[in-house]
Amino acid sequence: MGRSGSSWLKVLLVVLLAMGAFVSIIPFLYMVSHSLKSLAETVTRSSAIPFDPRFWPRVPQWVNYKVAWQEARFGLYFRNSVIITAVTICGLLVTSSLSAFAFAKLRFPGRDLVFSILLATLMIPQTVLLIPNFIVVAKLGWIDRLPALTVPFLASAFHIFLLRQFFSQIPDELLESARIDGASHLRSLLSIVVPLSKAPIFTVAFLSFIYTWNSLQWPLVVTQTPRWRPIAVGLTVFITEAGPETHLRLAGAVIAVIPVITMYFIAQRQFTEAITRSGLKE
Amino acid sequence: MDLRSYKRVRRRKDNLTGYLFILPSVLIISIFGIFPVFFTLYVSLHKWRIKRSRFLGLANYGELFGNVWYLLIVVAALGGIALAGYLLSRTKSSSRPRFTISGVFVLLIALAALAVFVPYLAEAGDGGMFGSMRVTIWYSLGTVPVQLGLGLLLASFLYQKIPAKQVFRVVYLLPYIVPSVASAAVFERLFSLKPESFANQVLALFGRSPMQWLLEPKGIFLLMSGERMAATSENIIANYWLSWAQGPSLALLSIMFFNWWVFVGYYTLIYTNGLANIPRQLYEAAEVDGAGKLTVFFRITLPLLSPTTYFLTLLGIIGTFKAFAHIYVLRHPAARGEVDPMSVQIFFTFFRKSRFGYAAAMSLLLFVIVLVLTLVQRRIMKERVHYG
Numbered sequence: 125m126g127r128s129g130s131s132w133l134k135v136l137l138v139v140l141l142a143m144g145a146f147v148s149i150i151p152f153l154y155m156v157s158h159s160l161k162s163l164a165e166t167v168t169r170s171s172a173i174p175f176d177p178r179f180w181p182r183v184p185q186w187v188n189y190k191v192a193w194q195e196a197r198f199g200l201y202f203r204n205s206v207i208i209t210a211v212t213i214c215g216l217l218v219t220s221s222l223s224a225f226a227f228a229k230l231r232f233p234g235r236d237l238v239f240s241i242l243l244a245t246l247m248i249p250q251t252v253l254l255i256p257n258f259i260v261v262a263k264l265g266w267i268d269r270l271p272a273l274t275v276p277f278l279a280s281a282f283h284i285f286l287l288r289q290f291f292s293q294i295p296d297e298l299l300e301s302a303r304i305d306g307a308s309h310l311r312s313l314l315s316i317v318v319p320l321s322k323a324p325i326f327t328v329a330f331l332s333f334i335y336t337w338n339s340l341q342w343p344l345v346v347t348q349t350p351r352w353r354p355i356a357v358g359l360t361v362f363i364t365e366a367g368p369e370t371h372l373r374l375a376g377a378v379i380a381v382i383p384v385i386t387m388y389f390i391a392q393r394q395f396t397e398a399i400t401r402s403g404l405k406e
Numbered sequence: 407m408d409l410r411s412y413k414r415v416r417r418r419k420d421n422l423t424g425y426l427f428i429l430p431s432v433l434i435i436s437i438f439g440i441f442p443v444f445f446t447l448y449v450s451l452h453k454w455r456i457k458r459s460r461f462l463g464l465a466n467y468g469e470l471f472g473n474v475w476y477l478l479i480v481v482a483a484l485g486g487i488a489l490a491g492y493l494l495s496r497t498k499s500s501s502r503p504r505f506t507i508s509g510v511f512v513l514l515i516a517l518a519a520l521a522v523f524v525p526y527l528a529e530a531g532d533g534g535m536f537g538s539m540r541v542t543i544w545y546s547l548g549t550v551p552v553q554l555g556l557g558l559l560l561a562s563f564l565y566q567k568i569p570a571k572q573v574f575r576v577v578y579l580l581p582y583i584v585p586s587v588a589s590a591a592v593f594e595r596l597f598s599l600k601p602e603s604f605a606n607q608v609l610a611l612f613g614r615s616p617m618q619w620l621l622e623p624k625g626i627f628l629l630m631s632g633e634r635m636a637a638t639s640e641n642i643i644a645n646y647w648l649s650w651a652q653g654p655s656l657a658l659l660s661i662m663f664f665n666w667w668v669f670v671g672y673y674t675l676i677y678t679n680g681l682a683n684i685p686r687q688l689y690e691a692a693e694v695d696g697a698g699k700l701t702v703f704f705r706i707t708l709p710l711l712s713p714t715t716y717f718l719t720l721l722g723i724i725g726t727f728k729a730f731a732h733i734y735v736l737r738h739p740a741a742r743g744e745v746d747p748m749s750v751q752i753f754f755t756f757f758r759k760s761r762f763g764y765a766a767a768m769s770l771l772l773f774v775i776v777l778v779l780t781l782v783q784r785r786i787m788k789e790r791v792h793y794g
Binding site for chain 2: 134137138140141144145147148149151152154155158166167168170171172218219220222223225226227230231232233235238241242245247248249250251252253254255256257258259260275276278279280281284308309310334337338339340341344345355356359360363370373374376377378380381384385388389392393395396399400
């Protein structure tokens with residue numbers, strides 16, 4: 125194939141890729157444009173093409189965000205989501221790095237057996253856990269309280285597996301020399317292993333951020349009042365209540381999406397790498 | 407203290423540290439991840455509406471399946487299909503026609519048994535649950551292959567030397583990152599029945615009249631045939647297979663669009679990674695041998711990507727068995743449950759109807775199906791997947 129032929133091909137590829145990107149983005153454009161329309165405009169002024177001025181509002185109604193924010197107590201939901209996510213990520217990082225280190229670097233009877241039992245739990249669908257866990261959490265009196273939303277997620281076999289993969293690549297000699305200098309296992313984990321494993325630890329943090337921030341089913345079941353309701357549940361309730369008021373619904377959606385997108389753009393490289401890495405389990 | 411006893415003390419201390427380190431994880435995963443499986447079994451043997459009332463034995467399972475004999479025949483037929491698959495796969499290695507003939511024979515009998523007894527089983531058992539199984543199967547068939555195909559296509563484009571790779575990567579992953587409740591709230595408007603909705607505006611561009619989208623419970627093949635496939639016959643078998651022939655509902659198709667939108671970018675990213683792991687020398691060697699582009703794709707790229715494809719297929723199928731948040735937002739009463747896969751059906755039995763015991767029995771059925779699928783796929787892939 126000639127040089128000019130391959131450069132034409134390249135242009136074609138970029139055009140096709142750009143079309144794919146455009147399709148990914150249209151719903152976001154729709155979300156933003158319609159969250160800024162007036163109620164009347166969401167009905168009378170519409171178009172399927174973002175280049176058409178009718179896709180956009182005549183005058184952006186920024187007040188929609190204020191109305192949505194006040195009507196749905198998004199402030200409270202926001203605070204709840206931040207606390208739930210922060211507690212979960214911190215706890216998860218502690219438990220999974222401790223156990224990943226033990227499974228990768230320490231020798232004790234029953235280690236491999238316990239590890240394979242933990243791995244087997246990955247095959248259990250969430251739906252199976254939903255009912256018994258609800259009964260247990262209700263018995264503990266945790267309904268509408270923070271522990272119900274965090275404690276069950278403070279450890280995960282998947283994240284242990286992810287970290288263990290990486291920890292076992294760290295040479296044993298490095299840890300042995302620290303041991304000879306009299307460092308405890310905890311000390312070598314904190315001062316040698318963790319600093320070497322920033323990328324996989326970020327991966328665990330990012331993945332659990334996305335998972336916790338976006339999860340709906342469990343929080344829906346264990347929160348009956350707005351007290352500890354996270355934003356995903358708050359938005360769902362709001363959507364049902366807002367009914368036909370498209371502009372307010374979508375303003376609510378924008379509010380829920382903004383923190384995630386902001387985080388994503390700040391740390392996009394880590395995010396894309398974290399998600400690629402999560403796909404590496406075979 | 408001599409060296410030996412020092413070493414023993416140290417080993418004992420090391421053991422203790424190991425157990426201490428894994429203790430928090432093991433405790434939490436045991437309580438919230440392992441114990442519940444047995445507890446579900448216990449719950450499913452009871453009449454349990456918010457509070458436990460009385461022991462029912464297998465009555466919940468009885469309500470689920472209706473008739474034990476139909477169930478046994480269907481399970482035996484599924485086993486027959488597995489056996490036929492095994493026999494037919496043996497043919498290749500041993501090249502003995504005996505296996506082919508017996509394999510085809512077993513397969514035909516099993517399929518005939520399924521064709522007759524699945525309708526009777528669905529008739530005798532819980533209609534809602536069998537309906538949701540049909541939805542789950544359509545949902546898998548309508549999402550996984552499309553996502554694999556488009557993902558591989560975009561990944562092979564993205565793998566070429568082109569500018570702004572990272573920009574594409576970031577944009578493609580955007581739908582996967584955002585809370586699905588929020589993006590589903592947008593799709594709920596995009597595919598609403600109103601003439602001003604996005605989907606109907608697109609139809610209007612092609613001069614078509616608006617459709618019901620997420621509110622349409624009728625199957626897409628039924629709609630395409632001009633409703634000539636409506637069920638009229640009294641025959642249980644014919645009626646049942648007609649409900650399949652009508653296809654997934656238009657509402658479910660709208661949800662599949664959402665699924666493609668969310669996952670194609672993710673599949674692309676994972677495939678790009680898979681492509682990057684294929685050794686360059688293989689391509690160079692193929693070029694020296696004068697292999698064409700298509701040959702290279704089918705002989706090198708595709709086989710070496712098979713671990714990735716295997717992972718994504720399994721992930722996709724299991725994903726349809728646990729689909730929840732987006733369907734919870736996108737489902738509309740007008741669609742009459744034609745969009746509810748098993749996970750959603752179980753959720754409503756548990757959460758709205760408060761039938762904990764019955765929902766637990768349904769969830770164990772789901773567990774068994776997921777487990778069998780995983781094992782079957784593992785078995786198939788063991789023979790077919792190249793791990794380089």
